[in-house]
Amino acid sequence: MADEIVELAGVPVLVCTADGPKIAGEQDALDVIGQTFAGAEIVAIPVARLDERFFALRSGLAGGIMQKFVNYRLRLVVVGDITGHTAGSTALRDLVVESNRGRQVWFVDDLDTLAARLS
Structure with missing residues (x-):
């Protein structure tokens, strides 16, 4: 199964599959971002696709990946x-709470x- 763009509540979302390549660095994030040029505004990445270091904030991986999406x-x-x-x-709990308050x-x-x- 491949990543695909679907419409959720009228918004085009690139839904990544859980069994795709791990997102373990900023280049991996850019590879996913490249798939959005077909028209997606949001990228939905399953937890299984993220390298474990994403959740260890000290690694800096989460910050680097999130910054790519912002850019x-x-x-x-x-x-x-x-x-x-x-x-x-x-720290991760706080990041989740603050992130979910934003857009x-x-x-x-x-x-x-x-x-x-x-919706």
């Missing part, structure tokens, strides 16, 4: 359960939650 004026949505990661990191980066449980949020 290209695309919204990033991390889709899936991250409670295992947030349970051990106050640029969101953390949601599933695509239905994303669609509801976009």
Whole structure:
């Protein structure tokens, strides 16, 4: 199954598959961003696609990847359960809360939650 652009609540979203290549660096993020030129405004990336270092904020990976999306004026949505990661990191928990208050980066449980949020 390949990544595909679908419409959720009238917004074109590039929905990445869980079994695609790991996003383990900024170049990997740029490769995904390149797929949005077909018309997506949001990129929904499943937790399984993100390298574990994304959730260890000290690594800087999350910041680097999120900045790439900001630079290209695309919204990033991390889709899936991250409670295992947030349970051990106050900083990550705070990042999720603050991100979900804004419009640029969101953390949601599933695509239905994303669609509801976009409505």
